[in-house]
Amino acid sequence: MPGQEQLLLTKEIIIMRPGPRAEFDSFYLLWAMTLKIVREQWKRVIFMQTNREDVGDRFLEIEIPVPKNPEIAAQVSQPFRTYYQTVAKARTSLGQYLADSGEHHFFVSGAENDIEAQE
Template sequence: MTTDPETGESVTAINDVLLSDALALQRGERTSTMRDIPASDVLPRTRVPVYYDRRYHERFIAEMQTERFQGFRSATLAELAKSGIITIRGGHGSPSSGQRIGNVPYIKVSDLRAGFVNINPTNRVPRSIAEEFWKGPSSRLQAFDILCPERTSKNIGDFCVLMPGQEQLLLTKEIIVIRPGERAEFDSFYLLWAMTLKIVREQWKRVIFMQTNREDVGDRFLEIEIPVPNDPVTAAKVSQPFRSYYQTVAKARTSLGQYLADSGDHHFFVSDSEGDIETQEEEEIA
């Protein structure tokens, strides 16, 4: 099955671009998807045709030259990380299934969906195990960090937001965590605005490979290029809808969580906070 680009509907025709290009090459013809790559530039571990398809990047460059993106420059995630404008890290690690009984929520790639980190209240590890993977008493996560799967997921490149109160989680190692760095002139909401632009999201199609039967992006995501604002005012203005939405949700979650804690009459799960975890541990000790 493939998608008709004009109607958006699924059709049974096979969209075999590679075969079409190979046949055209035999006939001495050129197509829009052909690329001549010097053999010296073909890396031994990236002999995958889509990796050398520049159409997604060309669309990004063309859009960056429009009036909409005046006041922006472009940079790769690697360039931004190297200059201290953003920080990038991976998840903590993956404890064995026998260790997943405790108080600290364990987050798998399947828990990242619909723009939020969805905590499974039945999937937890003991604090002692969490601290082994954290390499200390804290997860080193921050509210409004943005996260996405790094492998084994159809949602690689789709970012979610870590809400206030969710900081003390144990993340599987197959998760990418990005936040503004010390030199940034924008916040996490701008990063989310930039990473969710279609001209940015499409670039992931070039760097996601299949490892056996699982998707994997490795460190190739560092080649993703995003718009970078020339000043903090521009950054705040374009990302305001994201900021307003997530801050409103955060306030509502805090309010409801406080009501549930004060009332004690409801069986209703909102999220865990560090205080919630400590309270559970104290109750178990008592």
Template sequence: MVNINPTNQVPLQTAERYWRSSTSGLLAYDLICPERASRNIGDFCILMPGQEQILLTKEVIILRAGDRAYFDQFYLLWAMTLKIVRTQWNRIVFMQTNREDVGKRYLEIELPLAPNQARANEVSEIFRRYFTTLASERERLRNYLDTSKAHHFFISGAEQIPDIDEEIEQMLTP
């Protein structure tokens, strides 16, 4: 996900109230797809490392490989972007008039399953390499920007959240 506009952020306390927790529960490489109220309905994006602490609306569906799956998020993305799967996905997403109608209907989608983990990793390697390389280069850029201080460039979700309590304590200490 890319959002270069820092004005779209909400205070952490507000996010925690909606999450009902101190974290969002999202994981790096989760697949996110708008179900309604977006021109991108049915299109998947992948949550990059460092972007997990976001607040989402109820109009999205989040897909994650389960604990017992022998495939990972990259295989799941590979499978969900196949045209034969996409046709099924469009039938589920576009034929619904509201979010509740999608419900568990996404479970009706038939994914091609690789015979084993090795084959799943093999066919999805191009997705894995692309997104993990992007993540490592993003981190490298963030580290450069943190040390350089000569640039005004915002990388959404990669910025460090300051410890406000520590900052206030430093201001109050004589």
């Protein structure tokens, strides 16, 4: 995806979500996790031993700013919300276009050979 060219995934992946009592959504959490002060904490906590099979509970040491209310959270995270919702809408729209256009488009290289073999 655009903007993810510098993404590195290892077998240690931590999935974070706002809890049920959080007064913010996932877009705010993403906004907070991209703050320089928060990213600096990851260098100290997570990446000390990249060859470990697990990271234990060290990720619980990461601190993020907590908004005073949901309105502030929504306001500061709006650019993230807009971007990801726009990308999701565009992907859905493209998928619908390709589904509606019949046999003229293929997502997977090589799939056209299966169609040609049936003809």
